Amino acid sequence: MFRTLEFWSHVVSSSRILKWQAVEAIVCRCYAKKARNDGCARAHVDIPPAVDPLCPQPCERRKKKKEGILHKIKLKVIEGGTNFGTPFRRVECKEVCPKKPKAPPKALPAPAKKLPPMPEPRPGVQVSVLGADTAIGQYLALLLKQCSCIKKLRLYEAKDSQGCNRDLCSVVQDLQHINTNCLVQAFSCACYGLERCLQNSDIVLMLESGYLNVDMPVEKRFLYQAPIVKSYADAIANECPKAFIIVCATPIDCMVPLIAETLKETGWYDPNKLLGSLAVPEMRASTLAARALCLEPRYTRVPCVGGTEGDTLVPLFSKAVEYFDFAQHNTEMMTEAVRNAPSAVSRCDGPCQRVGDLSEAHALAGLVTAVAHALLCHDIPRVTGFVETDLRQVISPARFIAGPVDIGGSGIMRNLGLPKMTEHEATIANVALSSLAYRQSMVYDWYCKYRSSSTRLDACQFEFFCPRNYSRFNDCAYANV
Template sequence: MVKAAVLGASGGIGQPLSLLLKTSPLVDTLALYDVVNTPGVAADLSHISSVAKTTGYLPENDGLKEALTGADIVVIPAGIPRKPGMTRDDLFKINASIVRDLVKGIAEHCPKAFVLIISNPVNSTVPIAAEVLKEANVFDPKRLFGVTTLDVVRAETFTQEFSGQKDPSTVQIPVVGGHSGETIVPLFSKATPAFQVPEDKYEALVKRVQFGGDEVVTAKNGAGSATLSMAYAGFRFAVSVIKASKGETGIVEPTFVYLPGVIGGAEIAEATGLEFFSTLVELGKNGAEKAINILEGVTEKEKQLLKACTEGLKGNIEKGVDFIKNPPPK
């Protein structure tokens, strides 16, 4: 029996993500939580003829506790998009606080659950979650993941003309680093099956993978961001985690993890100088079984991308850790 909880289930990512999880035969119980509208979302989804029994909770009446108790996997797309007049720092403080409080609930009510963080900025919110779980003495690095799958999905999609695959998802393209702008590093040289990106297309292609979110915001005239593709990516990663937890072997996914706590991670931490990094991770019954170092043998161009990535990522990680260790005044 698998109980999945979605925190932030009424939002632009949360609703389609919840829909996808409801349709999955791998999920037996689906608990939805948000500050508004969740009972309505749950009622709507509960009419779908699939396995998962669906319930929706609001903050009152111990809603968060009810949603989380007994959960095996928790996916967190909660947060707000940036609004006009709001600085990135304003946005960070709000979303950081939301993630902090939700993870406190996880630490109390389902400390053994797999925790999948979608809430932006992932480069900082995952370190925030780690610090909260550490403070509660329930931190298991193998069970905390930053969802970077959308970067992989974009890399697969945007390179279809070069890979020649009818189904672009059949190509594995490692995307490492972080989950924003220049911290996103697609390693096209490590693609399987291999293909060549023309020299004159390379730079624009990298930028498109790194800043694909801007493309969607522009197309939506500033009225929204990448919600549907993010929901798909979050679902795809959640399914991999569930399958691995049920004993399926050979599942490897790029994800943002705490390197010192995962077998093989120390080598990558030494190479990058970072404690958190998105890399290929072999998933198993207990979560992140092994971090795979694919940084050796990359091209000179990829080395330059990695240099810019590690510089930016270091500050993002520190910002998240500092948010918990030195909380901003309320």
Template sequence: MVFKVAVCGAAGGIGQPLSLLLKLNTDITHLALYDIVNVPGVAADLGHINTPAVVTSHKGAETMGAALQDAQLVIIPAGIPRKPGMTRDDLFRINAGIIRDLALGAAKHCPNAFMLIISNPVNSTVPIVAEVFKAQGVYNPKRIFGVTTLDVVRASRFVTDIKGWVDPVAVRVPIVGGHSGPTIVPLLSQIQPTQDFTQAEIEALTQRIQYGGDEVVQAKDGAGSATLSMAHAGARFATAIIRAVVRGETGIVEPTYVALAAADPAHAEALRAEVSGLDHFAFPVELGKEGVHRIHPIGSVSEYEKKLLATAVKELAGSIQKGVDFVATKN
């Protein structure tokens, strides 16, 4: 089976390690690397790795179409990284236009691709992609995903930091809401394997999971944000999609930020009720050959988590509208 993956922003801090991890995936037959600078060297370097994927280089806006043409999976880490003192609102003003242009390219050259959006602020950039696809008449909510996997990865690692005997690979913490600060809601009450936490541990873990990115930004002292861990998270989610689509595996569930329109109509209203009618939200999503197979409900949560969810819903409403408004005003 031919399976082409396009990485938009492949020469960046996330794009390079992400492209390396994707090159190691033997289900990928063509890895198209797109960026506006430096991508030929990245492609040449990765092209020497003895795995099946053929690597092609696409430098400059005029090559975007060739990079995206007939791609089955498009991953977008493009944009500037967050710097010390920079909010995700600051990022939005710069990255929104980049995401819109890439979405327009994808809508034209690979409208049926699975779209994985990494570029921050995800809470707003995913609605931008959705609105562009709607305007182009190719919108399929089952195939557009905001990658929130880094929050899941961090949660597993941070739990292990407290419960040292727990295997971080085995720990699964559902993360719902969005992908920034207070919109990130770790459901520690639903952790698998089951763990007992004090309230102080719950609050400390929640704070660290929500703002783990700040640790990296501060540690890098102006030199960037979370790139290596984000590349791992992006590759993990891409691999989950590929397992479902290429291998036909079932039962794969990953939290991800999606449109509620992707839900089965029989369940959509119940899901909307859980999130006060929001159009986008991160849920545990079961993946299938068409992308979203089933959106799992939030389910039973603690009183503390109910308060976190209320805050997340309020914050997300504005972020989603910001993305919608950006596309509407730029057309």
């Protein structure tokens, strides 16, 4: 009995020891111990390792090799769950780790945005319109005010009046309200403003100073306009000798040689900066050809050669469309229509017998705009102008002939001469050149008589020297010798 009792007592005692050890193991594994220095309950595995003062590293937890039931319980504890009703919270490293210096980027950094500088003033030219007191001058001023390459527009009235407060001043005040970057100024001959109007001008446009009857003969119109144009040329030589001169005062066939002789006397003649306008007859011829062919007028161009008006004007309708020629009777009919266009649009009442002001102003504005763009090196336009001929291209009795030219920054770059013409056009051109030679000889005789540079040409009726007259062919012969 004693042995049996001792055996059972030993079994009971051993079972208590095993039970206590198991409970203690479960408590150690499943419950967290309280930290001594920290107020929160944390698991042993969640306590971060000691930070190395020499090389601080981010807090990383160790990973166990085996993943069992205890690992799943730990994950729940870390994620903020509970274990048997005991709350736990996620442990994080509260110590701030110093930031590592960033490596320099491989690519270049983006440039810093800078404020754009103020744009420079837009380049432009200064245009002086002489004889702007007519209706053509006012319409032309309206069109040139809208040109972006013109920075200053000066208008000069050639009619003598009682003071400067005339209609031109009202027109200028009206033009100033247009929102374009072009300054418009008015000058009058009553205030002696011709010299001030021409100062520092890049382009000088000469218009007719008064209304002339288109039915007047060329000699009368020349005698009326010659003294005024001569005074214009003298003022240009004094104020703006390097300006590009566009002559629109009729008869243009006579005014261009007169200006050339005047500038030669002063020593400022440049044949590359003197141009007689054929914009108006060329516009009329192009429009007439486009209507006959049912084409767009702006894509049809009919060049004009020879002179600028009347019998000297030769429109080349064979150049209107490539590989197409009008019949001879149609060419003759359209040529007569272009030559008689000024009379066709004239009116019968009053001393003013010109009503083609709008179309002429449009054509002249296009020519001035093309020359302005060429002087600013924006373009190299090809226009038709009445210029001095090149002896290497054309041998004729006339020194000045109309033909196509290319305009650049320094003026006329190249004179293309007379283009290839049909037999009928060549016959008309020969007659036109003979008429031009007569008109230019008349201009030379008048210039030799009134050679003085004084503005009062009527007071100088004598000749300073005995002129020597040479024909065109003799000049060529002497030049070759």
